[in-house]
Amino acid sequence: MTTTETIIRYVFLAAAACFVWGLHLMNSPATARRGNLLSAGAMTVAIGATAVLLAERGAVSATGWIVMLCGAAIGSAAGLYLARSVAMTSMPQLVSLFNAVGGGAAALIAVEHLLHAAGGESLGASITVPGALDIVIGAVTLTGSVVAAGKLQGIVPGRPIIFPGARVLNVVLGLSFVVGTVWLVAVPQSIGALVLLVVSASVFGVTMVLPIGGADMPVVISLLNAFTGTAVAMAGFVLGEVVLIVAGALVGASGAILTKLMADAMNRSIANIIIGGFGTGDGDA
Amino acid sequence: MSLDLLTAITVFVLAVLVGFEVISKVPATLHTPLMSGANSIHGIVVIGAMFISATADNAFGYVLAFVAMAFGAMNVVGGYVVTDRMLHMFRAKPGSDPSR
Structure with missing residues (x-):
């Protein structure tokens, strides 16, 4: 395992810990919003770390990156639009x-x-x-x-x-x-x-x-x-x-x-x- | 990365036990936001979609990877945004019931 790969494993561990903590904070109305933001932050970091890991391995073809980015862009746009526009x-x-x-x-x-x-x-x-x-x-x-x-x-x-x-x-x-x-x-x-x-x-x-x-x-x-x-x-x-x-x-x-x-x-x-x-x-x- | 099966099962069992314990007495008004929050967390599946995009090497594989990426990203982004919106509403009007 390369140094980068080891660091990324620790980042994943930290993200997993934040998911647990974030979920725990969502048990109470006073801290719920903070819990969700913590969990969202951990998710963003974990996704970024995965991209770094794949780039470091150098095994991804150009088509692979394009598929990944297009999929992510379309999915995110659809999710964001629906989440923002839907009635309460x-x-x-x-x-x-x-x-x-x-x-x-x-x-x-x-x-x-x-x-x-x-x-x-x-x-x-x-x-x-x-x-x-x-x-x-x-x-x-x-x-x-x-x-x-x-x-x-x-x-x-x-x-x-x-x-x-x-x-x-x-x-x-x-x-x-x-x-x-x-x-x-x-x-x-x-x-x-x-x-x-x-x-x-x-x-x-x-x-x-x-x-x-x-x-x-x-x-x-x-x-x-x-x-x-x-x-x-x-x-x-x-x-x-x-x-x-x-x-x-x-x-x-x-x-x-x-x-x-x-x-x-x-x-x-x-x-x-x-x-x-x-x-x-x-x-x- | 190859992962020893016993290690994987150990991690799985312990994570299940943590999951059981992390939910305590939740007020009924928080049931839906909590469900939505947990829904966003399984959006971690997008990382799995990134890994299969990296290994795909034929047209059908790329199509599957693309759909999995789009689905996963929609789960993550939509999930967190809608949870935040619910909790925002909850804070703005403490008397209202966001669980419906």
Whole structure:
């Protein structure tokens, strides 16, 4: 490891510590804003450090830099515009949308990493298992959060939507996750396994959220937020990056606690909400 | 960077425990801002997107990396800005309820 690389590892560690501290400060109204700014500052430094690390390694092609910069510019512009322009009352669905893209990014990272490795070295189960989990959780979050945002926005009807055969479909999708994961572990080069995982998880995200009533959406969004955290931690396992594991696991766990607090505040249990179908619709919250 | 699996799992488990402990008794008004704040933190995924942009070497890989970059950047930038807006509103009117 070069000196620069070592310094950057310490910068990542400092950023991870700031995420924990920032989240802690957000527990109280007096310090919440400072906590968010601390966390944002740490994120900026971590992203800058990653750019320095990649430049230092000198392994990035010109196309790679262009892809990175264009993607960052378009994503940032879209995020900034939406975050600034949306009405105060529409914020929960916007958070859900940002959560969706985060999950999507986590899933794409695993897909690209596994596809890329497919041409070269063979991957062990320590990469393919977290890779499969990353793809499943990330894709479920992507489509689930979009449906949740749609329900709050009124694009998707807020009432619980139940269709015949939904339970059977969910069992089939659950089996597909297991088959896809085993397939990927057995044949890490398999494109079929990747497609099966992505498609079944994307469908499951929709069938999971549709039967839940609109009034329960904030709890569901919080749960999907915890899912994304877990997916990001899995992406950390796939790439071998500690900072992704720490930040992802932190969000996964704190998001789970927050989901429970939100459900408690509504006098509902999480299981009761997720099974859905008899929850409250838009009107009678 | 190659990472020893045992070390990675150790870090994961300890970070999960920290995550459980870091959320204490949060007033209900802060539930949504806290959710939004946690949402911004998993925007760290953009770093992963940068790493795959660096290793991509074919057109399909670049497309995946580009979409992952755009998604990740949207998560980070939008997440922090919207959280700050929520908390700003919270401070401006202490009596109002920003959780809805």
